[in-house]
Amino acid sequence: MFIPLHDKNSLKYxxxxxxxxxxxxxxxxxxLFTGFLAPESVNDAATIGLGYIPAVxxxxxxxxxxxxxxxxxxxxxxxxxxxxxxxxxxxxxxxLWVFGDNVEDAMGHVRFLxxxxxxxxxxxxxxxxxxxxxxxxLVGASGAISGVVAAYMMLHPKVRxxxxxxxRFPLPLPAFIPLLFWVGQQFFxxxxxxxxxVSWGAxxxxxxxxxxxxxxxxxxxxxxFDTSIVTPKAVRHAEVPADPGAVAxxxxxxxxxxxxxx
Numbered sequence: 691m692f693i694p695l696h697d698k699n700s701l702k703y704x705x706x707x708x709x710x711x712x713x714x715x716x717x718x719x720x721x722l723f724t725g726f727l728a729p730e731s732v733n734d735a736a737t738i739g740l741g742y743i744p745a746v747x748x749x750x751x752x753x754x755x756x757x758x759x760x761x762x763x764x765x766x767x768x769x770x771x772x773x774x775x776x777x778x779x780x781x782x783x784x785x786l787w788v789f790g791d792n793v794e795d796a797m798g799h800v801r802f803l804x805x806x807x808x809x810x811x812x813x814x815x816x817x818x819x820x821x822x823x824x825x826x827x828l829v830g831a832s833g834a835i836s837g838v839v840a841a842y843m844m845l846h847p848k849v850r851x852x853x854x855x856x857x858r859f860p861l862p863l864p865a866f867i868p869l870l871f872w873v874g875q876q877f878f879x880x881x882x883x884x885x886x887x888v889s890w891g892a893x894x895x896x897x898x899x900x901x902x903x904x905x906x907x908x909x910x911x912x913x914x915f916d917t918s919i920v921t922p923k924a925v926r927h928a929e930v931p932a933d934p935g936a937v938a939x940x941x942x943x944x945x946x947x948x949x950x951x952x
Contacts, residue, residue, distance in 0.1 A: 693853060694784065695788070696788065698850045703909065710794050716771060718779065721779045726776070741772060741827030742827065743826070745823050747814075747822075750822065770833060774830070783831075792849075793845065804907070806834050808903060809838070809899045813891075814828060814952075815895060816896075816898070817833070817892040833893065836895075837900025838900060839872065839900070844915065845904065847865055848916065850863065850865075880893075880894050
């Protein structure tokens with residue numbers, strides 16, 4: 691078990707990861723007004739009306755009109771902006787904060803937003819295919835976040851990431867070590883934890899989508915599996931002159947217990 695804290699990976703193409711920041715802000719605001727500040731009845735209504743319910747999506751069941759806040763096909767996206775509690779929200783947003791900026795940098799703002807939403811849809815779809823008759827609402831951004839993690843691992847496996855191991859030990863590790871372990875854990879739990887509240891299927895669906903989409907959605911000059919961190923031109927140091935006596939001039943110079951959570 692690990693918690694990502696920080697990566698030493700500067701932005702190369704964009705100045706600010708405003709899509710990542712906007713997604714974090716949107717998730718936090720929605721949780722604030724449908725969870726933290728809202729009465730339980732509002733939270734329940736949002737979970738049922740905006741959460742992804744496989745049985746409804748696959749026509750095994752129907753929501754009463756007064757409970758369906760949006761068309762059921764829309765819930766492939768809306769579920770990803772709802773969270774059950776603070777820790778559910780905080781865990782997802784921490785992963786997005788640490789890894790989202792570099793994936794956004796590799797794709798560009800618009801393509802990253804499309805990528806994020808596509809991974810959310812893939813997470814819901816995979817979750818639904820595993821249990822198409824389930825009537826438990828799925829909520830949480832983990833499907834989309836899983837896609838971001840998969841993309842980051844394929845783009846920057848050698849970048850040093852500070853992680854908190856076992857909630858106690860901060861260590862700087864090459865990204866592929868904790869992320870590959872995390873990805874493997876999702877597949878393992880999908881096969882073994884069939885009765886838990888966590889939707890491992892949504893995680894796996896997001897991972898698969900992220901790993902495939904990054905192949906096509908990254909910028910043409912962004913390599914996969916980079917072996918080093920490329921320093922942006924703006925902060926590169928001047929090369930040491932061949933003549934030791936030479937002097938550089940001034941210009942040389944990151945529902946209830948049955949609800950599913952993603």
